[in-house]
Amino acid sequence: MQINRLSIFLMLMWLGVFSCRPLRPSVSSNEQYRPQFHFTPPSKWMNDPNGMVFFEGEYHLFYQYYPDATVWGPMHWGHAVSKDLVEWEHLPIALFPDSLGYIFSGSAVVDWKNTSGFGKNGKPPLVAIYTYHDMEIEKAQRPNTQSQAIAYSTDNGRTWTKYAKNPVIPNPGTVKDFRDPKVIWHEPTQQWIMVLAVADHVEFWGAPDLKRWTYLSSFGKEYGSHGGVWECPDLFPMVVSGSKEEKWVLILNIIPGHPNGGSGTQYFVGTFNGTSFTLDPAFKSDVESGRAVWLDWGRDHYAAVTWSDIPKMDGRRIAIGWMSNWDYATKVPTKSWRSGATLPRLLELKKTKKSYHMTAFPVKELEKLRGQKSVMEPGSVPSGTLFAEVKPGQPLCYELELEVDLSKTTANQFSIRLSNPKGEQYDIGYDIPLKRFFSDRRHSGDLSFSEAFAKDVHIAPRHQSNNLLTIRLYLDVASAELFADHGETCITDLFFPSEGFTQIRLNAVDGTVWIKSGVVNQLKRIY
Ligand code: FRU
Numbered sequence: 001m002q003i004n005r006l007s008i009f010l011m012l013m014w015l016g017v018f019s020c021r022p023l024r025p026s027v028s029s030n031e032q033y034r035p036q037f038h039f040t041p042p043s044k045w046m047n048d049p050n051g052m053v054f055f056e057g058e059y060h061l062f063y064q065y066y067p068d069a070t071v072w073g074p075m076h077w078g079h080a081v082s083k084d085l086v087e088w089e090h091l092p093i094a095l096f097p098d099s100l101g102y103i104f105s106g107s108a109v110v111d112w113k114n115t116s117g118f119g120k121n122g123k124p125p126l127v128a129i130y131t132y133h134d135m136e137i138e139k140a141q142r143p144n145t146q147s148q149a150i151a152y153s154t155d156n157g158r159t160w161t162k163y164a165k166n167p168v169i170p171n172p173g174t175v176k177d178f179r180d181p182k183v184i185w186h187e188p189t190q191q192w193i194m195v196l197a198v199a200d201h202v203e204f205w206g207a208p209d210l211k212r213w214t215y216l217s218s219f220g221k222e223y224g225s226h227g228g229v230w231e232c233p234d235l236f237p238m239v240v241s242g243s244k245e246e247k248w249v250l251i252l253n254i255i256p257g258h259p260n261g262g263s264g265t266q267y268f269v270g271t272f273n274g275t276s277f278t279l280d281p282a283f284k285s286d287v288e289s290g291r292a293v294w295l296d297w298g299r300d301h302y303a304a305v306t307w308s309d310i311p312k313m314d315g316r317r318i319a320i321g322w323m324s325n326w327d328y329a330t331k332v333p334t335k336s337w338r339s340g341a342t343l344p345r346l347l348e349l350k351k352t353k354k355s356y357h358m359t360a361f362p363v364k365e366l367e368k369l370r371g372q373k374s375v376m377e378p379g380s381v382p383s384g385t386l387f388a389e390v391k392p393g394q395p396l397c398y399e400l401e402l403e404v405d406l407s408k409t410t411a412n413q414f415s416i417r418l419s420n421p422k423g424e425q426y427d428i429g430y431d432i433p434l435k436r437f438f439s440d441r442r443h444s445g446d447l448s449f450s451e452a453f454a455k456d457v458h459i460a461p462r463h464q465s466n467n468l469l470t471i472r473l474y475l476d477v478a479s480a481e482l483f484a485d486h487g488e489t490c491i492t493d494l495f496f497p498s499e500g501f502t503q504i505r506l507n508a509v510d511g512t513v514w515i516k517s518g519v520v521n522q523l524k525r526i527y
Contacts, residue, residue, distance in 0.1 A: 033334045033478040033496060036397050036525035037369050038323065039088050040340035041078055045070050047329065048180075048232060048303035049320050049341055050077055051094075051108035051128050053157075054310045059085055060157050061320070062094055062128070063341070064105060070338040071330045075102040077130070079157065084365045085318070085344045087526050094160050095128065095151060100167065104146070105180040105232055106130030110309045111152075112185075115192070115209040118152035118161075125152045127210050128160065129194065131179035132167060144171035146178040148196070150210055169213050175199060180232045182305060183210070189274030195250070197230045202252065204276065217276035220252070223284075224266050225292035227257025234305040235272065236317055238349040240356065247280060247349060248272040249358060251295070251319075253303050255326050258294065260458040262327035263302040265295040269349070269356040282355045295360060297460030298439060298492035299325045300479065301342055317347045318363060323479060323492060328450035333496050342492055343474060343481055350488075357463060361487035362474065369523040370399065376518030380408070383508035387416070388520050390502045397523040398504065400473040403516040406432060407467040410511030415440075416473060418480075418501035426495045427507060428480050430469060435462045437482065437489055445497030463488045468516065475504070476523075 034040065044067050051062035058081040065078030077095035080088040095103045108128040111119065118125040128151045137145045147167035151160045171178055177199040186193045186206075194205040194213060201220040207213040220230065234251035250268040258264025269283040279287065286293050295304060304321030321342040324332065329339060345360040374388070390396050400416060415429025415438070426444040430437050437460040441447075447454045462469070464485045472483040477500065482491040504520075506513060 030395075031336060034337070035340050035476045035479060036395050036527060037086070037366075037523055038340045038343065038476050038479065039080065039320075041065060041337050042090050043336050044068065044338070045072060046078060046322075046337070046339045047072065047324070048105045048322050049305065050105050050130070052305065052307040052320065053108040053110060053126060054307055055110050055126060056156060057083060058156065059083070059307060060108065060126075061088065061341070062108065065093065067093065070334070070336070074135075075104055075133070077103050077128070081157070084368070085363050086365050086368060091158065094157065095130065095162075098162070100147070100149065101132035101134035101145070104131035104133045105303065106148075107182045107305070107308060109183050109185065109192075109210075111210065116150075116152065116211060117209070118154065120154040123154060125154050126157050127152045129181045129183045129210065131181065133179070143176045144173045145176060147171045148181050148194070148213075163211070165211070168211050169194075169196075169205065177229050177231075182232075182234045184235060184308065186274050191274070193235070193274070195233045195235045197233050197252070199229055200226055202230065202233050202250070206274070219250070219277045220268075223279065223287045224252065224268060225254055225257040225290065228255045228263075230254055232303045232305055235277070236306060237272075238317060238347070238358075241348050241350050243351065245351075247356060248277065249347075249349065250277055251305065255302070257292075258299070260297060260299050261452065261455070262299055262325040265301055265304045265321065266292040267295055267358055268293075269358070280356065286355055293357075295358065296321070296490040296492050297437070297458065298481075298490070299327070299458055300494045301490070301492040302326070304342070306347065316363070318344050319347050319360065320344045321492075323494065327452040331449040332494065333446050333449050345487070345490075348487070352463070357488060359487035360490050361483050362472070362481075369526070370521040371524050372522040374520045376515055376520075378516055379514070380512045381506055381508075381515050382512050383411070383506060385506045387504040387506065387518075388522070389504075390500065395477050395525070396475050396501050397477070397525060398475045399521040399523055400471065400475075400504070401517075401519045401521070402471040402473075403518070404430075404469040404471065405467060405514040405516045406469055408514035411508035411513050412511065413509040414513045415507045417505050417507040418475065418497075419503050419505070420497050420499045420501050422497070422499050424497045424499075424501075426480065426497070426501065428473065428482055428491065428493070429507070430462070430484075436460060437462065437484055437491060439480065439482070439491050439493045441493060441495045444495035458491065458493060460489050460491050474523075
């Protein structure tokens with residue numbers, strides 16, 4: 001039989017060799033420390049998540065990306081999409097640095113009314129709003145390095161065109177830190193609002209069309225933590241759970257200044273009227289005199305911002321952060337890539353006795369990762385009890401759900417302890433008399449890469465005073481994410497054991513722990 005060129009071509013097409021679809025990540029699932037159900041870049045360096053927007057059934061995730069090395073460098077926007085926030089498909093790089101500078105962090109929106117005029121054939125464009133960072137200006141030691149710019153896509157984010165008249169907000173000439181625009185559509189005043197991090201405060205800007213921006217107001221110099229520079233803001237309305245009351249939340253990432261060291265995420269609750277943000281009187285005392293309210297108490301939760309344009313029918317406010325810390329991010333001992341994202345988290349605003357509190361809890365879609373499940377008998381559990389044993393050659397991929405009855409617990413302190421045959425261990429738990437959670441990676445394996453990595457035990461307050469403590473814990477090879485009391489206290493921390501952790505046990509000090517209910521779910525890998 002004669003096989004002509006066409007049939008060979010068709011056969012190769014069928015085999016996917018000439019597939020036009022972008023390749024799935026060339027992620028080797030057994031690379032040491034490679035997360036198995038968290039987003040990571042296919043290779044090389046990533047930091048902040050950027051431009052998260054939902055459009056036509058896809059959650060877009062862009063991210064600060066340097067495709068040529070495993071350390072920070074000329075910033076691009078890497079790109080991935082997901083239909084469910086669980087499995088991610090890597091797409092080609094969306095934005096490359098150019099003569100105006102590196103592409104720093106920013107946001108993206110669906111311009112539903114085509115205010116920008118970038119739309120085509122009645123289809124609204126996606127518009128990305130980002131910071132240019134000009135290295136030439138930085139080298140010349142002039143302050144006006146950063147300006148704001150836009151780019152658009154009319155093909156569902158697959159290709160991007162930078163606006164010919166960039167920048168849309170030039171640097172005022174005096175401030176070095178002038179970056180990370182988050183843009184939202186403000187329905188009551190029919191305009192786009194940009195919130196921009198400017199050194200020790202934020203600025204609000206308004207525009208009818210994403211192009212012509214006017215300064216509106218500033219906020220923050222005298223509130224919250226000022227241990228470092230403010231970066232990556234976010235602004236969104238939230239209905240207080242169980243009520244009809246609407247509040248506005250302003251997120252501010254800061255580096256350094258986090259109570260456990262380095263970079264972290266703080267937030268403010270108030271009102272926004274289309275021009276200025278005013279703190280809620282009830283929340284004010286939480287953020288006065290240098291006090292701050294933190295979204296996560298671990299050291300590996302930074303640059304967290306939320307998705308734009310999630311349909312009203314869904315109505316969720318979903319955040320994702322960078323799972324690292326600028327104190328040591330460029331030194332962590334991973335090889336072909338560096339850093340990943342946290343799990344996507346549902347944010348909710350709750351009224352407390354005196355103020356407001358934002359909770360963060362993994363999105364329900366993650367339940368589809370659940371595989372083999374083991375259920376514990378309720379009762380008193382002694383120290384050393386094995387929760388799960390990782391099979392040889394398998395990665396540590398688990399979700400633990402525990403309800404601990406503190407009134408029947410005799411131990412003073414307990415933790416979930418990960419360990420390996422090398423004697424390395426990591427503990428994440430709760431101290432009953434001190435009413436605080438802790439994460440201790442001081443003996444968790446490789447600490448050699450940075451003195452800043454495991455100096456202290458990381459601590460976090462418990463806000464509830466009831467006796468039923470609920471814990472949801474995700475373990476993914478080299479990370480732990482704790483969501484206690486349904487996300488009232490969160491801790492995100494990395495660790496790097498020299499050999500994978502193989503055992504998950506209960507550790508209890510001076511007594512036993514009463515477990516009212518306990519489930520251990522083995523989780524599937526997304527790669
Ligand atoms: C936060 C940050 C941003 C900046 C980006 C540069 O981690 O410093 O402020 O836009 O990273 O990569």
